[in-house]
Amino acid sequence: MLTEISQIFPAEDNILGWLLQIVWIVFLVVFMFYGQRIQMWLMLKEVEGSLLRLRFMRDEGRKAAISIIKEMGKPEQDPTTRVDQFLEYVTLAPQDMDPSGIVWKLEHLLDVRDVRFKDEVKIMAPQADETQMNNLENTLEAALALNIIYKVIRHFYLLGKKTLSLYIVMQLQMVLPLVMREAEAFASALRAFTFGQPIGDGAGALVAAKLMYGHEKRKIPKDIVMAKVPIEGRTAYILKAEGPGGNVGKPGEAIKQIIEENGGKIATIIAVDAAQKLEGEKPGEVAEGVGVAIGGPGVEQFKVEETVLKYKIPVNAVVIKEDIGEAVSPMRKEIFDAVDAAIERIKRLILERTKEGDFVIIAGVGNTIGIGQ
Amino acid sequence: MSETAPPVRKISSLFLAVIVVTLGLSIVALYQAIESYRNYQDFGAVLNFMMMGVFGLALSTYMLFQTRRRMLKLTVELQRVATTILCQKCGFKTIRDFQRGDYIFREAEACPKCNEKMLIASIYREVKEKEKTKEED
Numbered sequence: 085m086l087t088e089i090s091q092i093f094p095a096e097d098n099i100l101g102w103l104l105q106i107v108w109i110v111f112l113v114v115f116m117f118y119g120q121r122i123q124m125w126l127m128l129k130e131v132e133g134s135l136l137r138l139r140f141m142r143d144e145g146r147k148a149a150i151s152i153i154k155e156m157g158k159p160e161q162d163p164t165t166r167v168d169q170f171l172e173y174v175t176l177a178p179q180d181m182d183p184s185g186i187v188w189k190l191e192h193l194l195d196v197r198d199v200r201f202k203d204e205v206k207i208m209a210p211q212a213d214e215t216q217m218n219n220l221e222n223t224l225e226a227a228l229a230l231n232i233i234y235k236v237i238r239h240f241y242l243l244g245k246k247t248l249s250l251y252i253v254m255q256l257q258m259v260l261p262l263v264m265r266e267a268e269a270f271a272s273a274l275r276a277f278t279f280g281q282p283i284g285d286g287a288g289a290l291v292a293a294k295l296m297y298g299h300e301k302r303k304i305p306k307d308i309v310m311a312k313v314p315i316e317g318r319t320a321y322i323l324k325a326e327g328p329g330g331n332v333g334k335p336g337e338a339i340k341q342i343i344e345e346n347g348g349k350i351a352t353i354i355a356v357d358a359a360q361k362l363e364g365e366k367p368g369e370v371a372e373g374v375g376v377a378i379g380g381p382g383v384e385q386f387k388v389e390e391t392v393l394k395y396k397i398p399v400n401a402v403v404i405k406e407d408i409g410e411a412v413s414p415m416r417k418e419i420f421d422a423v424d425a426a427i428e429r430i431k432r433l434i435l436e437r438t439k440e441g442d443f444v445i446i447a448g449v450g451n452t453i454g455i456g457q
Numbered sequence: 458m459s460e461t462a463p464p465v466r467k468i469s470s471l472f473l474a475v476i477v478v479t480l481g482l483s484i485v486a487l488y489q490a491i492e493s494y495r496n497y498q499d500f501g502a503v504l505n506f507m508m509m510g511v512f513g514l515a516l517s518t519y520m521l522f523q524t525r526r527r528m529l530k531l532t533v534e535l536q537r538v539a540t541t542i543l544c545q546k547c548g549f550k551t552i553r554d555f556q557r558g559d560y561i562f563r564e565a566e567a568c569p570k571c572n573e574k575m576l577i578a579s580i581y582r583e584v585k586e587k588e589k590t591k592e593e594d
Binding site: 104107108272275280282293297327328413414415416417418454456 | 579
């Protein structure tokens with residue numbers, strides 16, 4: 085055994101040879117006793133690198149928000165302090181110990197938040213028009229998201245460093261690639277929002293915009309435009325959020341209103357939205373299904389589900405696949421091209437699932453930034 | 458957002474020292490391997506020194522490249538977004554870079570062929586083949 089071990093080390097008789105042998109032994113001993121520490125140090129270094137990138141993105145977001153507010157809003161005072169305060173904004177989720185009625189509590193909170201954000205933007209950028217105001221709000225929200233991500237990761241990094249807990253650091257390191265993806269997505273969203281470019285999430289809104297283009301429109305609360313369009317011998321109520329400013333509106337509320345106006349005589353509802361694609365799927369793939377395709381916190385989806393249940397209306401979904409990065413960054417060509425494929429699917433669905441003379445609702449769901457009607 | 462923000466990451470001096478020491482030791486090990494072969498024809502020693510040298514060299518080069526990679530990543534890439542303007546009457550199409558204020562279905566300048574008002578028909582970013590594979594992998 086000893087002979088075998090001794091063969092690992094070179095039997096040199098000069099100083100350099102001995103030095104290297106000692107280094108080799110020290111290397112083995114250090115790894116034997118401090119292996120876990122070294123592993124944690126390496127993990128912390130990796131997290132530190134990502135944290136630096138997150139800080140860079142957060143700072144860029146803040147700078148972008150301040151400069152666009154100065155440019156569009158022409159405020160009399162420097163908006164920096166106000167922006168910094170905005171970036172620390174928190175929304176507390178409603179208490180769910182008694183979940184009954186929580187949807188309406190959440191809706192109320194989201195409404196208050198929305199009004200508060202709009203008021204803040206008005207104060208920061210008094211000269212901005214409505215479209216610019218919506219875009220500024222979206223820009224600030226993206227900067228806010230980047231700030232929160234940075235602070236949460238920094239919290240766990242410092243906690244891991246303080247407690248020297250391998251498990252805290254390990255969990256952080258494992259989840260980091262997904263967090264970084266989300267942060268990168270928000271960083272590219274910032275540019276789209278500041279310039280008012282259409283984003284991938286607007287695919288549903290673009291479908292509705294193409295269907296309603298050239299027809300008379302009316303506004304429905306909240307921030308929704310609706311057009312009555314004849315399609316394949318049926319009457320379709322097409323709706324989308326009012327563009328071209330960054331806006332998602334309340335599609336659930338609008339669908340509910342149209343159903344009530346028609347006394348529940350709606351043959352089918354088709355909701356078109358961008359949906360999370362799985363890895364390996366191509367961006368812009370179109371898929372069909374049943375259910376209410378309205379993303380977000382779930383309030384709007386809940387409203388539609390309640391109403392369709394009351395009148396027993398079938399609900400269909402057409403989704404355009406994309407990942408989180410594509411959803412918030414400028415719209416890719418593949419997604420833009422998928423819009424025509426989605427329209428074809430909708431027409432086929434209408435022909436197959438409804439009769440001539442029926443009324444249908446087609447809702448284009450998503451952020452309508454950069455998309456008119 | 459700035460396209461080429463200066464890298465703000467500082468390389469730790471300790472990290473640099475570790476890289477330099479590893480690199481130095483690896484070179485010494487490789488030299489020892491050559492010496493062992495020349496003077497003693499001891500193939501066991503040559504193999505061990507070579508192993509140490511190559512391992513150390515690979516480790517230090519990897520660490521050096523890692524630092525460089527992290528520094529390069531501290532920028533936010535700008536994506537080219539194109540606006541397509543289409544004449545509804547004669548089908549004349551023109552593609553240009555996105556300009557602030559553009560939105561889909563916005564009326565644009567008059568058509569140079571038929572003088573009819575043109576329309577912004579699409580705004581999208583085209584992902585290059587290389588980026589596409591990177592994004593879709």
